[in-house]
Amino acid sequence: MPQREFRMSTLQPVLDRLDAEIDNAVDRLFTLLRIPSISTDPAYAGDCARAAEWLTADLRAIGFEARVCPTAGHPMVLAHHAGPQGAPHVLFYGHYDVQPVDPLALWENPPFEPKLVEGEAGKRMLGRGSSDDKGQLMTFVEAARAFKHVTGGLPLSVTILFEGEEESGSPSLKPFLEAHAGELKADLALVCDTNMWDHSTPAISTGLRGLVGEEVTIHAASRDLHSGYYGGAAANPIHVLTRILADLHDDSGAVTLDGFYDGVPETPDEIRAMWDGLGFSEVEFLGAVGLSVPSGEKDRTTLEQVWARPTAEVNGITGGYTGEGFKTVIPAKASAKVSFRLVGDQDPALIRKAFRRFVTDRLPADCRAEFHEHGGSPAIHLDYTLPELKKATAALKDEWGKDTALIAMGGSIPVVGDFQKLLGMDSLLIGFAHADDRIHSPNEKYELASFHKGMKSWARIMAALAA
Amino acid sequence: MPQREFRMSTLQPVLDRLDAEIDNAVDRLFTLLRIPSISTDPAYAGDCARAAEWLTADLRAIGFEARVCPTAGHPMVLAHHAGPQGAPHVLFYGHYDVQPVDPLALWENPPFEPKLVEGEAGKRMLGRGSSDDKGQLMTFVEAARAFKHVTGGLPLSVTILFEGEEESGSPSLKPFLEAHAGELKADLALVCDTNMWDHSTPAISTGLRGLVGEEVTIHAASRDLHSGYYGGAAANPIHVLTRILADLHDDSGAVTLDGFYDGVPETPDEIRAMWDGLGFSEVEFLGAVGLSVPSGEKDRTTLEQVWARPTAEVNGITGGYTGEGFKTVIPAKASAKVSFRLVGDQDPALIRKAFRRFVTDRLPADCRAEFHEHGGSPAIHLDYTLPELKKATAALKDEWGKDTALIAMGGSIPVVGDFQKLLGMDSLLIGFAHADDRIHSPNEKYELASFHKGMKSWARIMAALAA
Numbered sequence: 001m002p003q004r005e006f007r008m009s010t011l012q013p014v015l016d017r018l019d020a021e022i023d024n025a026v027d028r029l030f031t032l033l034r035i036p037s038i039s040t041d042p043a044y045a046g047d048c049a050r051a052a053e054w055l056t057a058d059l060r061a062i063g064f065e066a067r068v069c070p071t072a073g074h075p076m077v078l079a080h081h082a083g084p085q086g087a088p089h090v091l092f093y094g095h096y097d098v099q100p101v102d103p104l105a106l107w108e109n110p111p112f113e114p115k116l117v118e119g120e121a122g123k124r125m126l127g128r129g130s131s132d133d134k135g136q137l138m139t140f141v142e143a144a145r146a147f148k149h150v151t152g153g154l155p156l157s158v159t160i161l162f163e164g165e166e167e168s169g170s171p172s173l174k175p176f177l178e179a180h181a182g183e184l185k186a187d188l189a190l191v192c193d194t195n196m197w198d199h200s201t202p203a204i205s206t207g208l209r210g211l212v213g214e215e216v217t218i219h220a221a222s223r224d225l226h227s228g229y230y231g232g233a234a235a236n237p238i239h240v241l242t243r244i245l246a247d248l249h250d251d252s253g254a255v256t257l258d259g260f261y262d263g264v265p266e267t268p269d270e271i272r273a274m275w276d277g278l279g280f281s282e283v284e285f286l287g288a289v290g291l292s293v294p295s296g297e298k299d300r301t302t303l304e305q306v307w308a309r310p311t312a313e314v315n316g317i318t319g320g321y322t323g324e325g326f327k328t329v330i331p332a333k334a335s336a337k338v339s340f341r342l343v344g345d346q347d348p349a350l351i352r353k354a355f356r357r358f359v360t361d362r363l364p365a366d367c368r369a370e371f372h373e374h375g376g377s378p379a380i381h382l383d384y385t386l387p388e389l390k391k392a393t394a395a396l397k398d399e400w401g402k403d404t405a406l407i408a409m410g411g412s413i414p415v416v417g418d419f420q421k422l423l424g425m426d427s428l429l430i431g432f433a434h435a436d437d438r439i440h441s442p443n444e445k446y447e448l449a450s451f452h453k454g455m456k457s458w459a460r461i462m463a464a465l466a467a
Numbered sequence: 468m469p470q471r472e473f474r475m476s477t478l479q480p481v482l483d484r485l486d487a488e489i490d491n492a493v494d495r496l497f498t499l500l501r502i503p504s505i506s507t508d509p510a511y512a513g514d515c516a517r518a519a520e521w522l523t524a525d526l527r528a529i530g531f532e533a534r535v536c537p538t539a540g541h542p543m544v545l546a547h548h549a550g551p552q553g554a555p556h557v558l559f560y561g562h563y564d565v566q567p568v569d570p571l572a573l574w575e576n577p578p579f580e581p582k583l584v585e586g587e588a589g590k591r592m593l594g595r596g597s598s599d600d601k602g603q604l605m606t607f608v609e610a611a612r613a614f615k616h617v618t619g620g621l622p623l624s625v626t627i628l629f630e631g632e633e634e635s636g637s638p639s640l641k642p643f644l645e646a647h648a649g650e651l652k653a654d655l656a657l658v659c660d661t662n663m664w665d666h667s668t669p670a671i672s673t674g675l676r677g678l679v680g681e682e683v684t685i686h687a688a689s690r691d692l693h694s695g696y697y698g699g700a701a702a703n704p705i706h707v708l709t710r711i712l713a714d715l716h717d718d719s720g721a722v723t724l725d726g727f728y729d730g731v732p733e734t735p736d737e738i739r740a741m742w743d744g745l746g747f748s749e750v751e752f753l754g755a756v757g758l759s760v761p762s763g764e765k766d767r768t769t770l771e772q773v774w775a776r777p778t779a780e781v782n783g784i785t786g787g788y789t790g791e792g793f794k795t796v797i798p799a800k801a802s803a804k805v806s807f808r809l810v811g812d813q814d815p816a817l818i819r820k821a822f823r824r825f826v827t828d829r830l831p832a833d834c835r836a837e838f839h840e841h842g843g844s845p846a847i848h849l850d851y852t853l854p855e856l857k858k859a860t861a862a863l864k865d866e867w868g869k870d871t872a873l874i875a876m877g878g879s880i881p882v883v884g885d886f887q888k889l890l891g892m893d894s895l896l897i898g899f900a901h902a903d904d905r906i907h908s909p910n911e912k913y914e915l916a917s918f919h920k921g922m923k924s925w926a927r928i929m930a931a932l933a934a
Binding site: 041223339 | 506676689692752763777780783785787797841
C-alpha cells in the first residue's frame, strides 16, 4: 500500500510543524479575534469587511488564490489551491462573523481583546469568536499552512469559503452558492463549526436541527398611553403578546402550532443505543449552567430533547418601559423574536406559516401583528455509510486516541443544507468546540487543546482523504 | 357682606394682571421646561436639583420664604407666605419631575426645547412636563405672583410643596411629610395634577385610583445559553414569565390574583347617574388613540373601567436579545414591570403580597423570582359635602362659564393619601390638563388655554376660599 506509506511519511513532519508553530498560530488567531465582525449589527459592517480582507491576505500568504467577493450583505472569502493530479477536491467552510456581545458588563475580559489564560482543562483563549467560529476555521487554515510549508503543496485540491453572515441568517449565502456553483462544487464539504463529544472524545455530527427565525410585533393603540387614564379600557399589546407566547407550549412541553410535528421522525433504536453508550450525564449537562431538570417535552430524555426533537423558543421580548425605575405606560406595541429548531422533514416554510396563523388567530380587536423573517433551514442527516466519514473517523481517533462519537447537534448550520440541495455535496461536520465554550454568551472561550489538536486533526484528515 | 365685596374688588385687577402677564408667564414656564428633570433615571439627578433651585428662586422673587430641602432622593421645594390674620391656610402641591422621554425618535419637537404652536383648540405648548406637572404647578405660582403684585400680599396663608419624585414612586415623600408635619399641616391641600372634563368643562377629581408598582425578574440558567445546544432542555425564563403574566387576567378580563377584588365597591347609583350625564363618548375616547373596543372587564362601561375598577397592567417587559437582527439565545433571565390600579379599600400591601405569591406559586423547577418594589398607595375618595369643594366648584364655574364636573381619575396621586393619613388634610384635586395631552408619551403638550385660564381659576379659588 504505497499511498498509505507516502501519507505517513508526509504527515509526521506536518504534525511536528504544527507543534512548533502553535504560538504563532495563536498570534494569528488573536489578530483575527480583535476585529469585531458582528454581522447582525449594521454598525460593524466595516469590521466584517476587514475580517474578510484579513483572511484573504492570510490565505494568499499561504499560497491560495484568494479573493473577497462582495454580496448584498457582508462579503464572502473564496480561495482555491490545487492538489496533486487526481486528488479529491474538498470545500472547506467556516464563518468569520460573530455574535453580538451584549450584555457587555458580564464580560470578565473585553470581548475583542483576546487573551490566553489558565482554565480548568489547560490553557484557553478568551474572546468573542474564539470558538464560534474564528478559532475553529483557523484550525483548518493552520493545517493547510503547515502542509504547504513542509511539502510545498496540499494533499488535496482545496476550495475555501468563509461567510460573514452565519450569525444573521445567511441571507446572501444561497444566491452566492447559486451564482458560483461551478467554482464551489467539490467532492465533499468540510465544515468546522461543531463540538467534540467531551474534552477527550472527538465527534462528527451526523445530524443537525434546522431553524426558523421569526420576529413578531403586536400593535395596539396609535401611541403609548398613560395607564392611569386608559388602564382597564385600552388594549395592552404586552398582554396580547404574552398570552400568545404562553400558548406556544402545552402543559407537557409540546409545541402547539398546527401540524408542527408533521415530518418529525422517531429516533431509530440503533441510534438511541449509540447515544446511550456515550455516557451522557443529564446532571452534568444541566448542572453546568445552574439547572437540574429538563424543561422540555416530558416524555423525552434530555439528549433527545436537544438532538432529536423540535422546539419553539422565545429568544427575545421587549415592550413598554424597560429602563431604570418605573413608567406607568401602556405601550403602543410589543415584540418578540421566536425561533423553531426543526428535525427530520419538518418544512421551514410551513412552520413559519403555521406560526403566523397561530398569532393572527389569537389577535383581539384593535390589535394587529407585523412579522419579520429571520432565516430558515431544514434539518440535516448524514448518511452513515459515506466512505469519507469512515476515513475521518479513523483520522480523528489517531489524533485523540479515542473512538470518534457520531452524534447529533441541537444547533443549525444552514449552509450544510444548501451544499446538499444546491451543489449536491455531503458535508462532514467536524469541530473541536465544547458545550461550555459560552458561544453566543459573555466570556466565550476556546480551549488551546481544541485549537492545537484541531489543527493536527485536520492535517490527519486531509492525509486520510488523500490516501 | 363686606368680605365678599372686598374679594370681588381685589380679584378683577388680579385677573387683569394675569391676562397682561401671559407672555412672561409662558417664558417662565419654558425656562423650567428646558430643565430635563427626569426623576427615574439617575443620570438626571443634577437636573432635578436644578429644577428645584429654579423654583425656589422664583418663589423667593414673589416673596415666599422658600428653600430647597434635601432628601435621600431628589430634593423638595418648601415655601411659605403668610396671609391676613385669621385667613385659611392652604398647602399647594405639585411635582417638578417629569417622565422619561423614550422613544426619543417619536418626538416631533425635542422634548426639552419647549415651543408654542397652533393646535386644534388654539395655541398649545409642546414639551415634556408641559402638562405633567410643570405647566400645572405654575398656574398656581402665577396666580400667587399676580395677587402679590396687585395687592402686595396673598388672600390666604399659603404653603407650597414641590416634589421631585412623583414619577418614580415618591420614595422620599412619606418620611418628608412625617419629619415636617408641623410645618406642612394646613386647613386644606390643593393639588394641580389632574384633568378637566373636556376642553370647556372644568372638573374636580373626587376619586383617584391607587397604585402598586412591582418589578419581577425570573432567573433560570446561570448564564445565557445557545438555543441550539440547550433548546428543548433548558428552562427559558421568557416562557416562564409570559405564562405567568398571561395568567394575570381571565377570559372575561378580570384580574386573577387571590383576593384582588376584596374592598372593591360597586359604584353608587347617584354617581353612575352623574357620570351618565357627562356625555362621555367611548368611541371618541378610544378612537383618539386608534382603538375601538374597551379591552377590560367585559361587563363594565369604559368609564367604569378607567375610573372605578381596579386593573393589572404590564408596563414593560424585557428578556433575551432585543437588538437588530436575531440571536438564538435562551437568556438567563427575563423581567417585567407590572402595576395595579386600586379602588375603594383595596390594600396595596395585600395586593403586592398576592402578586408575589401568584408568581412564586407558578415557578417551575430551576427558576426563581426576584421582586423589586416601585411604590404603592391606596385609592382616595373625597367627601362630597366639604364646604371648600362647593366654593371651588363655584369659582371654576365663574372662570369657565360651565358647571364643574365632579369626576373620578383613573390615575394615582399618592400624595393625596399621605396628606390625609399623615397630616389629616383633605385635598382638592383641580387641574387643567386634558386626556389628549400625551403625558408619559412622546409629544406631550399643554393647551395655552389650560395654562392661562388655569392661573385665573386659581386666583378665583384663592379669593373664594378667603371669602
